[in-house]
Amino acid sequence: MPQALSLYELNSLVRETIETTLRGEYWVEAELSEYRENRGHCYMELIQKDDNSAMLLARAAAKCWRSTWQTIKPYFIRVTGQELHAGMKVMLKVYPQFHEQYGFSWIVTDINPEFTLGDMARKRQEIIRQLKEEGVFDLQKDLRIPMFAQRIAVISSATAAGYGDFCNQLADNSLHLIFHTELFASTMQGEHVEESVIAALNKINDRADDFDVVVIIRGGGGTSDFSGFDTLALAENVANFPLPIITGIGHDRDECILDMVSNTRVKTPTAAAAFLVDNLAATYDAVADAEKRIARCVSHSLDVEHMRLDRLVKQIPLLFSTVRAKEEMRLQRANISICSAATSTIKARGMELATLDRNLSNITAHTMETRHNRLKQLELQLRALDPARMLKYGYSITRINGKAVYDAATLKAGDTIETTLRTGTIKSTVK
Incomplete structure (x- = not known):
């Protein structure tokens, strides 16, 4: 069975290797993805992205101890006018540190504010260019x-x-x-x-x-x-x-x-x-000035109009006399024209009335004669149609209830009818 190292032993080996191999300090360019302060210490998360795809290429933790951070932070703010924040590009001076319990991190010993200023200026110019293009x-x-x-x-x-x-x-x-x-x-x-x-x-x-x-x-x-x-x-x-x-x-x-x-x-x-x-x-001054200028203009205009009215008042009597004379002459000419026109019109209308009077007398006489002849003709026609005259020739008139009977079918049994002859009247009952 192979012999294994404990995790602590392995981490100690890593720490000794890093301390032996990476003894110096290094300037590194990176972007802050996280930034916080705690008890005067500064904790950062550093990342690097691909310029074309924005894909994450590298990530590392960094720390700046309070004794160092209290010195470099005011300097950074004084130069850049800004505090550190996520998304900011920074150039940090770091050395590696590996702890058996807490792992690896970069320890920050300095910061280059000019690099951040340059990146900020570049970003600003890019935004300005885009705004102008839009x-x-x-x-x-x-x-x-x-x-x-x-x-x-x-x-x-x-x-x-x-x-x-x-x-x-x-x-x-x-x-x-x-x-x-x-x-x-x-x-x-x-x-x-x-x-x-x-x-x-x-x-x-x-x-x-x-x-x-x-x-x-x-x-x-x-x-x-x-x-x-x-x-x-x-x-x-x-x-x-x-x-x-x-x-x-x-x-x-x-x-x-x-x-x-x-x-x-x-x-x-x-x-x-x-x-x-x-x-x-x-604006207030402009309005006040305009008010004064308007008042001056109105006052000047009133003065001019008063002078013009004074001149007109003086001219009115002369103008009235001239106008009155002209109007009197015009009225006289109009009166003469009216009288002449009225005389001519009356004369012409008198001749027209005389002619109409003659024509009316002739027309009236002719009309009366024509109407008289027509009345005589109507009288003869009425006499020819007189029922009494027809009775003389043997005709008779049969009535029922005072109305002439024209059709026997209109009579019924029991009706009393009255027949008028040339001489006398006969009453009959229909059977």
């Missing part, structure tokens, strides 16, 4: 801050001192201008900045008609991580937003991409408030 990089610059920008949507942490400074600056302006602000609370530091700010923008977009501008602010504290403001997704949302966006995120070192694509960039929340106050104050 044609959205300058879209916000085409929007105009409204003259009466008073309805402000604010994206900030509710507890940030910068948000309080912003609101106080707006409320305490010297001209007592009134602003209406509404907070859309968002995470302004750490890994969730991008998704949180985009969610706030979406809420504002749903009520875009309720606001004039959007202000994204943060501040009040030490130097913090600004990487969340250098992402493509956030930049695209800001660039395409329908309302002007003002940024005041307290980033003095360099402009972040969020600053570049926004409509207006200021350094601090109070500067953002001052900008809005100045904008409305300029």
Whole structure:
């Protein structure tokens, strides 16, 4: 049976081999997939991905002990303006350490912030290039801050001192201008900045008609991580937003991409408030100036019109006399024309009436004669049809109940009929 080593013995052999073979320190480039601090120590997970497929090629744990980390962390933040976070590219100086109980890890002794700055700059330039290719990089610059920008949507942490400074600056302006602000609370530091700010923008977009501008602010504290403001997704949302966006995120070192694509960039929340106050104050001054100019123009116009009226008043008597003379002459000519026309018309109508009178007399006489002859003819016809005349020739008329009988079939037995002759009347009963 072969002789076996215990796990501890095997791990000890590995440790001795590593300590003997890898005695020096090495600079290594890697990406942070995890980062946390505990009791002053820093714990990192380092990875390397394939540049083309993003497939994971290598993974290792790294540690930086408190005594070293308290020195290199402030230096890194001071140079880069950011804290370490997942997804950041770093260059670390490390040496290997293998522990029989805890396994292998790289021990960090130094960090190169210039490498991270270079990678950040490269990523930033790539995002800027993509935004310009999409044609959205300058879209916000085409929007105009409204003259009466008073309805402000604010994206900030509710507890940030910068948000309080912003609101106080707006409320305490010297001209007592009134602003209406509404907070859309968002995470302004750490890994969730991008998704949180985009969610706030979406809420504002749903009520875009309720606001004039959007202000994204943060501040009040030490130097913090600004990487969340250098992402493509956030930049695209800001660039395409329908309302002007003002940024005041307290980033003095360099402009972040969020600053570049926004409509207006200021350094601090109070500067953002001052900008809005100045904008409305300029509008107030413009309105006041316009009011004065309008008053001057109206006063000048009234003076001119008063002078014109005075001239007209003086001209009225002369104009009235001239007009009156002209109208009297026109009335005289019209009177003569009317009289002449009336005389001619009366004369012509008199001749027409005389002619009609003659014609009417002739027509009336002829009509009377014609009607008289017609009446004579009708009289002769009536006499010829007189029943009494017919009775003279032997005809008779039979009646029942006063009505003439034309058909014997209409009579029935027992009816009393009356027959009128030339001389006398006969009553009969039908059998």
